[in-house]
Amino acid sequence: MHEMGVVSSILTACTKTAEREGATRINEIRVKVGELSEIVDEAMYFAFDSLAPGTLAEGAKLIIDHVPARSKCVECGVSFGHGRFDITCPECGSFFCELVQGRELDIECIDVDLPEEAVAGDRVEEP
Amino acid sequence: MKVDVSKPILDRNERMAAENRLLFDEHGVFVLDLLASPGAGKTSTILATIAALRDRYRIAVIEGDIASNVDAERIKAHGIPAVQINTGGACHLESDMIRRAVDTLDMAEVDLLIVENVGNLVCPTDFDLGEHVKVMILSVPEGHDKPYKYPNIFARAEAVILNKYDTMPAFDFNEDDFREAVRRLNAMAPVFPMSATLGDGVDAWVAWLAERIETQKRAGSDT
Ligand SMILES: Nc1nc2c(ncn2[C@@H]2O[C@H](COP(=O)(O)OP(=O)(O)OP(=O)(O)O)[C@@H](O)[C@H]2O)c(=O)[nH]1
Ligand SMILES: [Mg+2]
Numbered sequence: 001m002h003e004m005g006v007v008s009s010i011l012t013a014c015t016k017t018a019e020r021e022g023a024t025r026i027n028e029i030r031v032k033v034g035e036l037s038e039i040v041d042e043a044m045y046f047a048f049d050s051l052a053p054g055t056l057a058e059g060a061k062l063i064i065d066h067v068p069a070r071s072k073c074v075e076c077g078v079s080f081g082h083g084r085f086d087i088t089c090p091e092c093g094s095f096f097c098e099l100v101q102g103r104e105l106d107i108e109c110i111d112v113d114l115p116e117e118a119v120a121g122d123r124v125e126e127p
Numbered sequence: 128m129k130v131d132v133s134k135p136i137l138d139r140n141e142r143m144a145a146e147n148r149l150l151f152d153e154h155g156v157f158v159l160d161l162l163a164s165p166g167a168g169k170t171s172t173i174l175a176t177i178a179a180l181r182d183r184y185r186i187a188v189i190e191g192d193i194a195s196n197v198d199a200e201r202i203k204a205h206g207i208p209a210v211q212i213n214t215g216g217a218c219h220l221e222s223d224m225i226r227r228a229v230d231t232l233d234m235a236e237v238d239l240l241i242v243e244n245v246g247n248l249v250c251p252t253d254f255d256l257g258e259h260v261k262v263m264i265l266s267v268p269e270g271h272d273k274p275y276k277y278p279n280i281f282a283r284a285e286a287v288i289l290n291k292y293d294t295m296p297a298f299d300f301n302e303d304d305f306r307e308a309v310r311r312l313n314a315m316a317p318v319f320p321m322s323a324t325l326g327d328g329v330d331a332w333v334a335w336l337a338e339r340i341e342t343q344k345r346a347g348s349d350t
Protein backbone atom coordinates (compact mmCIF):
# COMPACT_ATOMS: atom_id res chain seq x y z
CA MET A 1 0.00 0.00 0.00
CA HIS A 2 1.09 3.57 -0.56
CA GLU A 3 -0.53 5.21 2.47
CA MET A 4 2.92 6.24 3.77
CA GLY A 5 3.52 8.31 0.64
CA VAL A 6 0.00 9.71 0.74
CA VAL A 7 0.33 10.74 4.38
CA SER A 8 3.74 12.30 3.83
CA SER A 9 2.22 14.38 0.98
CA ILE A 10 -0.59 15.44 3.33
CA LEU A 11 1.89 16.44 6.03
CA THR A 12 4.08 18.38 3.62
CA ALA A 13 1.16 20.38 2.23
CA CYS A 14 -0.44 21.01 5.64
CA THR A 15 2.71 22.06 7.45
CA LYS A 16 3.52 24.40 4.58
CA THR A 17 0.08 26.02 4.87
CA ALA A 18 0.37 26.18 8.67
CA GLU A 19 3.81 27.80 8.48
CA ARG A 20 2.51 30.37 6.02
CA GLU A 21 -0.22 31.25 8.54
CA GLY A 22 2.39 31.52 11.31
CA ALA A 23 0.69 28.70 13.25
CA THR A 24 2.33 27.08 16.27
CA ARG A 25 0.60 23.73 15.87
CA ILE A 26 -1.93 21.84 13.76
CA ASN A 27 -4.86 20.43 15.77
CA GLU A 28 -6.79 18.76 13.02
CA ILE A 29 -6.37 17.75 9.38
CA ARG A 30 -9.45 16.98 7.31
CA VAL A 31 -9.12 14.99 4.06
CA LYS A 32 -11.60 13.75 1.49
CA VAL A 33 -11.18 10.18 0.23
CA GLY A 34 -13.36 8.71 -2.52
CA GLU A 35 -14.74 5.23 -1.88
CA LEU A 36 -13.10 4.05 -5.09
CA SER A 37 -9.57 5.13 -4.25
CA GLU A 38 -7.16 2.47 -3.03
CA ILE A 39 -6.82 3.89 0.46
CA VAL A 40 -7.31 1.98 3.70
CA ASP A 41 -8.26 4.12 6.73
CA GLU A 42 -6.34 2.04 9.28
CA ALA A 43 -3.18 2.26 7.17
CA MET A 44 -3.67 6.03 6.93
CA TYR A 45 -3.95 6.41 10.72
CA PHE A 46 -0.96 4.16 11.21
CA ALA A 47 1.14 6.14 8.73
CA PHE A 48 -0.03 9.40 10.29
CA ASP A 49 0.97 8.27 13.79
CA SER A 50 4.41 7.29 12.50
CA LEU A 51 5.09 10.38 10.42
CA ALA A 52 3.45 13.26 12.33
CA PRO A 53 5.77 13.35 15.39
CA GLY A 54 8.41 16.06 15.00
CA THR A 55 6.20 18.12 12.65
CA LEU A 56 3.67 20.88 13.40
CA ALA A 57 1.03 18.16 13.15
CA GLU A 58 2.38 16.14 16.08
CA GLY A 59 -0.64 15.07 18.14
CA ALA A 60 -3.11 16.33 15.52
CA LYS A 61 -6.26 14.45 14.64
CA LEU A 62 -6.62 13.08 11.09
CA ILE A 63 -10.24 13.14 9.94
CA ILE A 64 -11.15 11.18 6.81
CA ASP A 65 -14.38 12.16 5.04
CA HIS A 66 -15.52 9.43 2.68
CA VAL A 67 -17.04 10.38 -0.65
CA PRO A 68 -19.48 7.76 -1.98
CA ALA A 69 -19.19 6.68 -5.61
CA ARG A 70 -21.68 8.18 -8.09
CA SER A 71 -21.99 7.73 -11.83
CA LYS A 72 -24.11 9.18 -14.60
CA CYS A 73 -25.71 6.94 -17.21
CA VAL A 74 -24.53 7.82 -20.73
CA GLU A 75 -27.72 6.37 -22.26
CA CYS A 76 -30.53 7.87 -20.14
CA GLY A 77 -28.72 10.56 -18.14
CA VAL A 78 -29.77 9.39 -14.69
CA SER A 79 -27.25 9.92 -11.87
CA PHE A 80 -26.95 7.21 -9.23
CA GLY A 81 -24.84 5.99 -6.31
CA HIS A 82 -23.19 2.58 -6.43
CA GLY A 83 -20.64 0.29 -4.81
CA ARG A 84 -17.29 -0.81 -6.11
CA PHE A 85 -18.41 -3.73 -8.23
CA ASP A 86 -21.50 -3.03 -10.21
CA ILE A 87 -21.65 0.19 -12.16
CA THR A 88 -25.00 -0.42 -13.88
CA CYS A 89 -27.75 2.17 -14.45
CA PRO A 90 -30.67 1.39 -12.10
CA GLU A 91 -33.13 3.02 -14.54
CA CYS A 92 -32.31 1.51 -17.92
CA GLY A 93 -29.80 -1.22 -17.05
CA SER A 94 -27.07 0.26 -19.24
CA PHE A 95 -23.42 -0.46 -18.39
CA PHE A 96 -22.31 2.74 -20.14
CA CYS A 97 -21.88 5.03 -17.18
CA GLU A 98 -19.40 7.78 -16.37
CA LEU A 99 -18.03 8.21 -12.88
CA VAL A 100 -18.83 11.66 -11.44
CA GLN A 101 -17.39 11.21 -7.94
CA GLY A 102 -15.65 8.57 -5.86
CA ARG A 103 -11.96 8.89 -6.79
CA GLU A 104 -11.25 11.98 -4.65
CA LEU A 105 -8.01 12.24 -2.74
CA ASP A 106 -8.04 15.81 -1.46
CA ILE A 107 -6.91 17.79 1.54
CA GLU A 108 -9.84 19.93 2.68
CA CYS A 109 -8.70 22.09 5.59
CA ILE A 110 -6.69 22.21 8.76
CA ASP A 111 -7.34 23.62 12.22
CA VAL A 112 -4.34 25.44 13.70
CA ASP A 113 -3.27 27.33 16.82
CA LEU A 114 -1.82 30.78 16.28
CA PRO A 115 0.72 32.30 18.72
CA GLU A 116 -0.89 34.05 21.74
CA GLU A 117 0.22 37.55 20.64
CA ALA A 118 -1.25 37.13 17.17
CA VAL A 119 -4.60 36.09 18.63
CA ALA A 120 -4.52 38.95 21.14
CA GLY A 121 -3.49 41.36 18.38
CA ASP A 122 -6.44 40.25 16.25
CA ARG A 123 -8.82 40.94 19.13
CA VAL A 124 -7.49 44.45 19.64
CA GLU A 125 -8.04 45.26 15.96
CA GLU A 126 -11.67 44.18 16.17
CA PRO A 127 -14.11 47.14 16.20
CA MET B 128 -8.45 28.66 13.60
CA LYS B 129 -9.60 26.89 10.47
CA VAL B 130 -7.48 27.27 7.34
CA ASP B 131 -8.60 26.13 3.93
CA VAL B 132 -6.10 23.95 2.03
CA SER B 133 -8.23 22.51 -0.82
CA LYS B 134 -5.72 20.67 -2.91
CA PRO B 135 -5.29 17.14 -4.23
CA ILE B 136 -3.23 14.96 -1.89
CA LEU B 137 -1.23 13.74 -4.86
CA ASP B 138 -0.83 17.34 -6.02
CA ARG B 139 2.86 16.96 -6.78
CA ASN B 140 2.29 13.72 -8.71
CA GLU B 141 -0.60 15.25 -10.66
CA ARG B 142 1.32 18.41 -11.54
CA MET B 143 4.28 16.40 -12.79
CA ALA B 144 1.94 14.06 -14.71
CA ALA B 145 0.41 17.06 -16.46
CA GLU B 146 3.90 18.32 -17.31
CA ASN B 147 4.84 14.89 -18.64
CA ARG B 148 1.74 14.81 -20.81
CA LEU B 149 2.61 18.21 -22.27
CA LEU B 150 6.12 17.01 -23.02
CA PHE B 151 4.83 13.84 -24.70
CA ASP B 152 2.31 15.77 -26.78
CA GLU B 153 4.93 18.31 -27.82
CA HIS B 154 7.04 15.48 -29.21
CA GLY B 155 4.10 13.48 -30.56
CA VAL B 156 4.89 10.55 -28.27
CA PHE B 157 2.02 8.20 -27.37
CA VAL B 158 2.40 6.71 -23.90
CA LEU B 159 0.93 3.38 -22.79
CA ASP B 160 0.97 2.41 -19.09
CA LEU B 161 0.70 -1.38 -18.65
CA LEU B 162 -0.65 -2.66 -15.34
CA ALA B 163 -0.76 -6.25 -14.09
CA SER B 164 0.20 -8.61 -11.26
CA PRO B 165 3.77 -9.89 -11.00
CA GLY B 166 4.36 -12.46 -13.72
CA ALA B 167 1.10 -11.87 -15.65
CA GLY B 168 3.11 -11.30 -18.82
CA LYS B 169 3.79 -7.57 -18.99
CA THR B 170 7.27 -7.90 -20.46
CA SER B 171 6.14 -10.69 -22.81
CA THR B 172 3.25 -8.48 -24.00
CA ILE B 173 5.65 -5.59 -24.57
CA LEU B 174 7.95 -7.85 -26.62
CA ALA B 175 4.99 -9.11 -28.69
CA THR B 176 3.81 -5.52 -29.21
CA ILE B 177 7.32 -4.49 -30.29
CA ALA B 178 7.48 -7.36 -32.79
CA ALA B 179 4.13 -6.34 -34.28
CA LEU B 180 4.60 -2.56 -34.38
CA ARG B 181 8.33 -1.89 -34.70
CA ASP B 182 8.14 -1.32 -38.45
CA ARG B 183 5.39 1.22 -37.99
CA TYR B 184 6.44 3.13 -34.86
CA ARG B 185 9.70 3.96 -33.13
CA ILE B 186 9.26 2.35 -29.73
CA ALA B 187 10.95 2.89 -26.35
CA VAL B 188 10.24 1.21 -23.03
CA ILE B 189 10.38 2.22 -19.37
CA GLU B 190 10.58 -0.77 -17.03
CA GLY B 191 9.38 -0.28 -13.47
CA ASP B 192 10.41 -2.87 -10.92
CA ILE B 193 11.07 -2.83 -7.21
CA ALA B 194 14.60 -4.09 -7.97
CA SER B 195 16.78 -5.58 -10.79
CA ASN B 196 17.20 -4.62 -14.42
CA VAL B 197 16.44 -7.96 -16.09
CA ASP B 198 13.31 -6.66 -17.84
CA ALA B 199 15.11 -3.67 -19.39
CA GLU B 200 17.87 -6.04 -20.56
CA ARG B 201 15.27 -8.31 -22.19
CA ILE B 202 13.91 -5.34 -24.14
CA LYS B 203 17.34 -3.98 -25.08
CA ALA B 204 18.31 -7.41 -26.45
CA HIS B 205 15.77 -6.66 -29.21
CA GLY B 206 17.47 -3.39 -30.11
CA ILE B 207 14.82 -1.21 -28.46
CA PRO B 208 15.83 1.61 -26.08
CA ALA B 209 14.82 0.75 -22.53
CA VAL B 210 15.26 2.46 -19.17
CA GLN B 211 14.94 0.61 -15.89
CA ILE B 212 13.40 2.37 -12.90
CA ASN B 213 13.93 0.68 -9.55
CA THR B 214 11.37 1.92 -7.05
CA GLY B 215 13.32 0.44 -4.14
CA GLY B 216 10.25 -1.01 -2.46
CA ALA B 217 7.56 1.40 -3.64
CA CYS B 218 4.53 -0.42 -4.99
CA HIS B 219 3.86 1.80 -8.00
CA LEU B 220 5.51 4.28 -10.35
CA GLU B 221 5.05 8.02 -9.87
CA SER B 222 5.19 10.78 -12.42
CA ASP B 223 8.53 12.21 -11.29
CA MET B 224 10.18 8.78 -11.75
CA ILE B 225 8.81 8.74 -15.30
CA ARG B 226 10.20 12.20 -15.91
CA ARG B 227 13.69 11.21 -14.77
CA ALA B 228 13.57 8.14 -17.02
CA VAL B 229 12.25 10.15 -19.96
CA ASP B 230 15.11 12.62 -19.57
CA THR B 231 17.52 9.82 -20.48
CA LEU B 232 15.62 9.05 -23.71
CA ASP B 233 15.57 11.08 -26.91
CA MET B 234 11.87 11.95 -27.23
CA ALA B 235 12.39 13.18 -30.79
CA GLU B 236 13.24 9.58 -31.74
CA VAL B 237 10.16 7.97 -30.15
CA ASP B 238 6.56 7.53 -31.36
CA LEU B 239 5.37 5.00 -28.79
CA LEU B 240 6.58 4.83 -25.20
CA ILE B 241 5.49 1.76 -23.27
CA VAL B 242 5.68 1.85 -19.45
CA GLU B 243 5.71 -1.45 -17.56
CA ASN B 244 4.37 -0.50 -14.14
CA VAL B 245 5.33 -2.35 -10.96
CA GLY B 246 3.52 -5.70 -10.67
CA ASN B 247 0.53 -4.72 -8.51
CA LEU B 248 -3.25 -4.65 -9.11
CA VAL B 249 -3.93 -2.01 -6.46
CA CYS B 250 -1.63 0.98 -6.12
CA PRO B 251 -0.82 2.05 -9.69
CA THR B 252 -4.47 2.90 -10.36
CA ASP B 253 -4.32 6.01 -8.14
CA PHE B 254 -1.28 7.47 -9.91
CA ASP B 255 -1.42 9.42 -13.15
CA LEU B 256 1.95 9.26 -14.90
CA GLY B 257 1.00 11.49 -17.81
CA GLU B 258 0.21 8.48 -20.01
CA HIS B 259 -2.46 8.55 -22.72
CA VAL B 260 -3.88 5.16 -21.89
CA LYS B 261 -3.78 2.64 -19.06
CA VAL B 262 -4.21 -0.98 -20.14
CA MET B 263 -4.28 -3.95 -17.80
CA ILE B 264 -3.28 -7.55 -18.29
CA LEU B 265 -4.87 -10.43 -16.42
CA SER B 266 -3.39 -13.86 -17.01
CA VAL B 267 -5.58 -16.96 -17.05
CA PRO B 268 -3.87 -18.69 -14.08
CA GLU B 269 -4.82 -15.76 -11.81
CA GLY B 270 -8.49 -16.73 -12.07
CA HIS B 271 -11.69 -15.22 -13.46
CA ASP B 272 -12.76 -13.75 -10.09
CA LYS B 273 -10.16 -10.95 -10.13
CA PRO B 274 -12.55 -8.19 -11.26
CA TYR B 275 -14.47 -8.80 -8.01
CA LYS B 276 -11.35 -8.55 -5.90
CA TYR B 277 -9.61 -5.67 -7.68
CA PRO B 278 -12.48 -3.70 -9.21
CA ASN B 279 -10.68 -0.37 -9.51
CA ILE B 280 -8.03 -1.45 -11.93
CA PHE B 281 -10.64 -3.04 -14.18
CA ALA B 282 -12.75 0.12 -13.99
CA ARG B 283 -9.79 2.32 -14.78
CA ALA B 284 -8.14 0.44 -17.66
CA GLU B 285 -9.25 1.33 -21.16
CA ALA B 286 -8.61 -2.20 -22.42
CA VAL B 287 -8.03 -5.57 -20.78
CA ILE B 288 -5.64 -8.18 -22.17
CA LEU B 289 -6.47 -11.73 -21.10
CA ASN B 290 -3.01 -13.27 -21.37
CA LYS B 291 -1.72 -16.87 -21.22
CA TYR B 292 -4.87 -17.84 -23.10
CA ASP B 293 -3.06 -21.00 -24.22
CA THR B 294 -3.13 -22.25 -20.61
CA MET B 295 -6.95 -22.21 -20.54
CA PRO B 296 -7.22 -26.06 -20.64
CA ALA B 297 -5.17 -26.33 -17.43
CA PHE B 298 -7.40 -23.99 -15.37
CA ASP B 299 -11.09 -23.67 -14.50
CA PHE B 300 -11.15 -20.10 -15.85
CA ASN B 301 -14.71 -19.12 -16.76
CA GLU B 302 -14.33 -16.65 -19.61
CA ASP B 303 -18.04 -15.72 -19.75
CA ASP B 304 -18.06 -14.88 -16.03
CA PHE B 305 -14.90 -12.86 -16.48
CA ARG B 306 -16.23 -10.86 -19.44
CA GLU B 307 -19.51 -10.16 -17.65
CA ALA B 308 -17.68 -8.91 -14.54
CA VAL B 309 -15.47 -6.64 -16.65
CA ARG B 310 -18.51 -5.35 -18.55
CA ARG B 311 -20.28 -4.45 -15.30
CA LEU B 312 -17.28 -2.43 -14.13
CA ASN B 313 -16.26 -0.95 -17.43
CA ALA B 314 -18.56 -1.47 -20.38
CA MET B 315 -16.33 0.47 -22.79
CA ALA B 316 -13.21 -1.66 -22.33
CA PRO B 317 -12.54 -4.35 -24.93
CA VAL B 318 -11.11 -7.69 -23.74
CA PHE B 319 -8.32 -9.16 -25.87
CA PRO B 320 -7.58 -12.89 -25.37
CA MET B 321 -3.88 -13.33 -26.09
CA SER B 322 -0.88 -15.61 -25.74
CA ALA B 323 1.97 -13.15 -25.68
CA THR B 324 4.74 -15.76 -25.86
CA LEU B 325 3.11 -17.62 -28.77
CA GLY B 326 1.93 -14.49 -30.57
CA ASP B 327 -1.72 -15.62 -30.70
CA GLY B 328 -4.29 -12.84 -30.45
CA VAL B 329 -1.64 -10.12 -30.68
CA ASP B 330 -3.11 -8.76 -33.94
CA ALA B 331 -6.40 -7.61 -32.40
CA TRP B 332 -4.60 -5.93 -29.49
CA VAL B 333 -2.09 -4.06 -31.63
CA ALA B 334 -4.83 -3.01 -34.08
CA TRP B 335 -6.68 -1.39 -31.17
CA LEU B 336 -3.47 0.22 -29.89
CA ALA B 337 -2.51 1.55 -33.32
CA GLU B 338 -6.00 3.02 -33.69
CA ARG B 339 -5.56 4.83 -30.36
CA ILE B 340 -2.15 6.12 -31.41
CA GLU B 341 -3.53 7.44 -34.69
CA THR B 342 -6.50 9.09 -32.93
CA GLN B 343 -4.09 10.81 -30.57
CA LYS B 344 -1.95 11.98 -33.48
CA ARG B 345 -4.96 13.51 -35.22
CA ALA B 346 -6.01 15.25 -31.98
CA GLY B 347 -2.44 16.56 -31.65
CA SER B 348 -2.21 17.92 -35.18
CA ASP B 349 -5.59 19.67 -34.82
CA THR B 350 -4.33 21.93 -32.07
N1 LIG C 1 2.05 -20.11 -21.42
C1 LIG C 1 2.27 -18.81 -21.44
N2 LIG C 1 3.23 -18.28 -20.68
C2 LIG C 1 3.42 -16.95 -20.73
C3 LIG C 1 2.64 -16.11 -21.57
N3 LIG C 1 3.04 -14.83 -21.38
C4 LIG C 1 4.04 -14.86 -20.47
N4 LIG C 1 4.27 -16.14 -20.08
C5 LIG C 1 5.29 -16.61 -19.12
O1 LIG C 1 5.00 -16.04 -17.85
C6 LIG C 1 6.23 -15.72 -17.18
C7 LIG C 1 6.23 -14.26 -16.78
O2 LIG C 1 6.20 -13.45 -17.95
P1 LIG C 1 6.72 -11.96 -17.97
O3 LIG C 1 6.42 -11.40 -19.31
O4 LIG C 1 8.12 -11.88 -17.49
O5 LIG C 1 5.75 -11.33 -16.88
P2 LIG C 1 5.84 -9.91 -16.18
O6 LIG C 1 4.43 -9.52 -15.87
O7 LIG C 1 6.64 -8.96 -16.99
O8 LIG C 1 6.61 -10.28 -14.85
P3 LIG C 1 7.27 -9.28 -13.74
O9 LIG C 1 7.88 -8.15 -14.49
O10 LIG C 1 8.29 -10.14 -13.08
O11 LIG C 1 6.15 -8.89 -12.85
C8 LIG C 1 7.35 -16.08 -18.13
O12 LIG C 1 7.84 -17.35 -17.78
C9 LIG C 1 6.68 -16.11 -19.48
O13 LIG C 1 7.30 -16.98 -20.37
C10 LIG C 1 1.62 -16.71 -22.38
O14 LIG C 1 0.90 -16.07 -23.13
N5 LIG C 1 1.48 -18.05 -22.28
MG1 LIG D 1 8.27 -7.78 -16.41
Ligand SMILES: [Zn+2]
Nearest residue numbers: 002218219250
Ligand atom coordinates in the same frame (compact mmCIF):
# COMPACT_ATOMS: atom_id res chain seq x y z
ZN1 LIG E 1 1.31 2.12 -3.92
Ligand SMILES: [Zn+2]
Nearest residue numbers: 073076089092
Ligand atom coordinates in the same frame (compact mmCIF):
# COMPACT_ATOMS: atom_id res chain seq x y z
ZN1 LIG F 1 -29.66 4.65 -17.80
